[in-house]
Amino acid sequence: MKIKKPVISAAPMVDKTDRYFRNFVRMINKDVLLYTEMVTAQAIIHGDLERILGFDEIEHPIALQIAATTPEDAYKAVKIAEEYNYDEINLNVGCPSDRVSGNMMGACLMAYPELVLDVLNAMKEATKKTVTIKHRIGIDGKGILPDNMGKTLFEKYEDMLNFVNIIEKAEPDRYTIHARIAVLAGLDPKQNREIPPLRYDEVYRLKAEKPHMQIEINGGIKTKEDIEKHLEHVDGVMIGREFYDNPMFLAEVNSFYNNGNENITRDEILEKMIPYLENLERNGERTHLFMRHTLGLFHNAKGSKYWKNSISSQNLKNNKASHIVREILKNIRKSEI
Ligand SMILES: Cc1cc2nc3c(=O)[nH]c(=O)nc-3n(C[C@H](O)[C@H](O)[C@H](O)COP(=O)(O)O)c2cc1C
Incomplete structure (x- = not known):
């Protein structure tokens, strides 16, 4: 595992964190961990690989984020991606969009921890690289998850703990946790990044109860002071919209790496x-x-x-x-x- 501390990551964002954006980030900050946009395993298996997976040397360190429904697909996709030498492969268990949930990918997988365990194991079998997961603190699956599951609400701390207790058998190298639940029906993806309240304390609690885990927190982080506060409790922070909307924040973040670039103009x-x-x-x-x-x-x-x-x-x-x-x-x- 080659994780550089502190882990500060630029979150995966569809339609935003493409090669062009990632090159732009590198003009400002050489150290934050970059993520690709989410790519489905099926797209990797059947798609135009150079367009989907290609990146420039300067983008390292860089993580590929995949969404997968089955361990078989995940294995194949990660094997294919090996050619491209990503530093890390991340599994998306946080995206609430219908398109993704309807295909049993993204956040709805929080209701199926055994399947996520199998998918993570398959990914680890396919690569020696760092394998990580990005998930939510919980989900409200009413209207999406089948009624015969017994329950469709997985929104309590204990639900996240149960999820993590099962998937930790695969020993993911890091857990990035978006500190709000996803509501699978009724809220669109944008609303799902704004309406469910942020519950940072539950992420801190997980780290306190499982200190051996590498835990990165995500959601609503906007300033250096926010980062400092979170790093008192967890191992890393992931920042999405604030880096995108205000790229000079990437310059400020250089101060965490002592790389001399914090005053870049x-x-x-x-x-x-x-x-x-x-x-x-x-x-x-x-x-x-x-x-x-x-x-x-x-x-x-x-x-x-x-x-x-x-x-x-x-x-x-x-x-x-x-x-x-x-x-x-x-x-x-x-x-x-
Ligand atoms: C336009 C957009 C696209 C996103 N696409 C993805 C994605 O592909 N994969 C993913 O895990 N999260 C995705 N997210 C969620 C972000 O990674 C992040 O979890 C969320 O924006 C909360 O962090 P922030 O408050 O720092 O923006 C997306 C967010 C936005 C705004």
Whole structure:
């Protein structure tokens, strides 16, 4: 197991944490653990591998997140992914979307700990790499889980404990726990990240009762102070939306690694963007796919509107992104924004 401490991760987010975003993160922070978007095992088994699994060396350390319904699929997918040399493979047991729950993947699996145990064992059989799991503190499965299960509510601390007691037999290297339950019917995925209350104490309690486990907490973490507070109780923190919406937070987080980059400035980041964009342009790739992830670079700062307008998709259609960024950099340096 090669886990670098403290573990601070950039959460997996579909439609956001693609290669372009991950390259952008690396222009700001070289140490946070990156996650791919969730990929189903079936997509890996049948899909265009380079498009689904390809990543750049600079993205290390990087974890691949998979969703799987059966141990057989999980085994096959992880074996295939071995070619790509991810640092970690993570199993998604936290996604509440219908599309995923309806296929017996994601958060609904919290009602089937024995199956999750088998899936984790299959993953560990397929790789020597770090194998981890991301789950919720519980689920409300009314309307989705079959009535003949006996119960559809798994929302108490004891339910999470029971889940963990079973899956820990597979010895996952880390448990990342989104500290709110998922409501499988009635709330959409966005609401499921906002409405069920955060219950950090239950994650702390699990770590206190099972100190041998590596536990990472997730949900609503927005500041360095939040991180410090959580690290008094658990081994790591995972941050999703705040890194995406406010990428300069990634710069602040450098202070946890003593890597000398905590004072990296926006113009230094823009400078790093130029050769990256030029490379995309040479390869005929659409630079909008990268630039769309950088909209928050001036979050709550002077120049935010100017930045967003300058990199609008319309502007990117008419001008080379590398030229736009070069121009903006000049203006910033002349303090013209
Ligand atoms: C747009 C979006 C897509 C997401 N996709 C995934 C996903 O693919 N896999 C997953 O485990 N969680 C996914 N999540 C949940 C995040 O990983 C994270 O658990 C959640 O946003 C709470 O953390 P935060 O409050 O720091 O954002 C997604 C979240 C968002 C906002």
